[in-house]
Amino acid sequence: xxxxxxxxxxxxxxxxxxxxxxxxxxxxxTSPHSGQQYSAExxxxxxLDPHTLRRxxxxxxxELFGDxxxxxxxxxxxxxxxxxxxxxxxxxxxxPAMFDAPLPSWINTxxxxxxxxxxxxxxxxxxxxxxxxRKLSFSEAESRxxxxxxxxxxxxxQLIASARALxxxxxxxxxxxxxxxxxxEGTDVIVGDAFGTAAAPPLTRRVEETLRxxxxxxxxxxxxxxxxxxxxxxxxxxxxxxxxxxxxxxxxMNEAKxxxxxxxxxxxxxxxxxxxxxxxxxxxxxAPEAVNIASG
Numbered sequence: 218x219x220x221x222x223x224x225x226x227x228x229x230x231x232x233x234x235x236x237x238x239x240x241x242x243x244x245x246x247t248s249p250h251s252g253q254q255y256s257a258e259x260x261x262x263x264x265l266d267p268h269t270l271r272r273x274x275x276x277x278x279x280e281l282f283g284d285x286x287x288x289x290x291x292x293x294x295x296x297x298x299x300x301x302x303x304x305x306x307x308x309x310x311x312x313p314a315m316f317d318a319p320l321p322s323w324i325n326t327x328x329x330x331x332x333x334x335x336x337x338x339x340x341x342x343x344x345x346x347x348x349x350x351r352k353l354s355f356s357e358a359e360s361r362x363x364x365x366x367x368x369x370x371x372x373x374x375q376l377i378a379s380a381r382a383l384x385x386x387x388x389x390x391x392x393x394x395x396x397x398x399x400x401x402e403g404t405d406v407i408v409g410d411a412f413g414t415a416a417a418p419p420l421t422r423r424v425e426e427t428l429r430x431x432x433x434x435x436x437x438x439x440x441x442x443x444x445x446x447x448x449x450x451x452x453x454x455x456x457x458x459x460x461x462x463x464x465x466x467x468x469x470m471n472e473a474k475x476x477x478x479x480x481x482x483x484x485x486x487x488x489x490x491x492x493x494x495x496x497x498x499x500x501x502x503x504a505p506e507a508v509n510i511a512s513g
Contacts, residue, residue, distance in 0.1 A: 231364065231365050231368045231369060232295050232372060233279070233292075233294045235292040236286055237286040237290065239289075241291055241383070242380075243385075243386055244388045245380060245388070246392060247389065248282060248294040249294075249295045249369065249446060250393060251274060251275045251277065251295065252298045252299065265348060269346060272343050272475075276394070277394075278393060278464070280485065281464065282392050284492060285492050288492050288497075293373055297365045302338060302365040303337050304366055305391070305445050306335075306444070307325055309337060310330055311337060312326065312336050316355055320355055338353070343396070373450070381456055385504045386456035386503040386504045386505065387458070388495075391461045392462055394463065395466065397466065397472060400440055401436075404435070404465065406435045406436075407438070408435060408436075408438075408462055409442045409443035409460065410437070410442070410459075415453070415459045417508055419502065423498065427491055443460075453505075464484075469484040
């Protein structure tokens, strides 16, 4: 059985870290958007009911990938909701229109994510409804970012550094779910490698082929090429390769009710088999000295 380190002082309120027994392999899994700890403070500040707030979640994704530690790979999952603080953004992507006073000059107020209301502190839920009934203070946002975003990324950085120290390279798999929309119709999984910049192309192909082997319809980078985690940590020439995996929610859950479908165990079984296959692969071509050859 894997070790659950969520009882550590910081992790108890911000993330769950499931670690394999013994030496971890070179692969690290993350689930930054599956957190479901909606505090009384958040519910009081929001104009939306709890069910609507959950529409931004990647519900149950941490469970889908929950067997990763059984195959030697740690799983880091946020417990705070994406709508409260988004770990898949830069630390300080904030919309000035959400706040009751001007923001510090160093805040990133003009990113594409901020423009659509989905910065580090989201203005809207994924379905477009405004979250708050009032303006926020910058101190509120700063508190969330310092108590949620930074501990999550500090732990992720440690996991990556440990994998590199032990194996010479690391593969980071950032796990997400996607809503059923017309632009992804006919697609079950999207693999994002930031258009070939976050991971060696042969790795991306192997992952796609493995997923297709379970009968899934797989697309690359369109429309999800990878968020902050993929683009920030994916540095192939330094021995860190990052892939984002988006799984269609319709495969395993009722999107309106946010409940699991009867197909959930089957999909979870496929994901577990995918993880097992990936962890058994010889991935030495991901080492920095091999990247130039592998990327051809």
